[in-house]
Amino acid sequence: MNLIDAAFAKLKQEGKTALIPFLTIGDPDIPTSIAIIKELEQAGANMVELGVPYSDPLADGPVIQRASERALQNRISILDCIETAAQAREAGVQMPFILFTYFNPVLQFGLEPFMNLVVEKGISGLIIPDLPIEEDEEVRQLAELKGVHLIPLVAPTSKDRVVRISRKARGFVYCVSSLGVTGVRAEFHSGIDDFLATVREATDLPIAVGFGISSREQVQRFESICDGVVVGSAIVRKIEESLPLLTDEKQREAGLTQIREFVAGLKG
Numbered sequence: 001m002n003l004i005d006a007a008f009a010k011l012k013q014e015g016k017t018a019l020i021p022f023l024t025i026g027d028p029d030i031p032t033s034i035a036i037i038k039e040l041e042q043a044g045a046n047m048v049e050l051g052v053p054y055s056d057p058l059a060d061g062p063v064i065q066r067a068s069e070r071a072l073q074n075r076i077s078i079l080d081c082i083e084t085a086a087q088a089r090e091a092g093v094q095m096p097f098i099l100f101t102y103f104n105p106v107l108q109f110g111l112e113p114f115m116n117l118v119v120e121k122g123i124s125g126l127i128i129p130d131l132p133i134e135e136d137e138e139v140r141q142l143a144e145l146k147g148v149h150l151i152p153l154v155a156p157t158s159k160d161r162v163v164r165i166s167r168k169a170r171g172f173v174y175c176v177s178s179l180g181v182t183g184v185r186a187e188f189h190s191g192i193d194d195f196l197a198t199v200r201e202a203t204d205l206p207i208a209v210g211f212g213i214s215s216r217e218q219v220q221r222f223e224s225i226c227d228g229v230v231v232g233s234a235i236v237r238k239i240e241e242s243l244p245l246l247t248d249e250k251q252r253e254a255g256l257t258q259i260r261e262f263v264a265g266l267k268g
């Protein structure tokens, strides 16, 4: 059984909602990313999106753009990010890994070698935000063959596409809470509750919501209607704020504690 399915099944039994953090791998470096992933799990994360830094992150707001730039200064590649999953598992992290990448790094790597390595290194899911359903046939079939979940995004503007996208979805359906790019928000798309109800109707898979979520109150708002809540920019911003501590051997633990406490606060 795919670890993502097992995680959602267990959470459903417990009547809980998954907390799904996102972080950019290699910001500030791979060993620190692994240490942060361990902290995220200890703070209550149920699965994690491992972000592959990319030079043209068109769907990302300034916080994640800056994190990608810092990671790219360390020349972090998609291979490094896939390896990070295996190293985090060896370091004792149990939760499922979802590799989050734009499509270009996958194409550069080669689709078949990419998918083989993803499986070999124990990654359970993929999110490729700039691979629309109209062009994802080859990727979806290969992922299906290899038992890796290709997790689609649906947006409030997806209207009639929600059914088509949900029908082909695996793992869970990622509902984008707002239009525009990633980043902390005070408000979500006005019709968000109807939108989430539409997605719920369209699939038997778990549904998760993301974009703009940064507080316990906002997580609570979605807990009763979704099976998972994704938090990225707020955590990436916390990592950015903690960089002076994380990059100083003597203060590294204090930096990691700051991140863990922030994420634990989202769980309540």
Ligand SMILES: O=P(O)(O)OC[C@@H](O)[C@@H](O)c1c[nH]c2ccccc12
Binding pocket: 022, 049, 051, 059, 060, 064, 100, 129, 153, 181, 182, 183, 184, 210, 211, 212, 213, 230, 231, 232, 233, 234
């Ligand atoms: O950063 P936010 O607003 O918390 O949203 C989650 C987001 O970071 C993560 O899922 C993600 C990072 N980059 C993306 C690009 C498109 C869709 C989703 C994403």
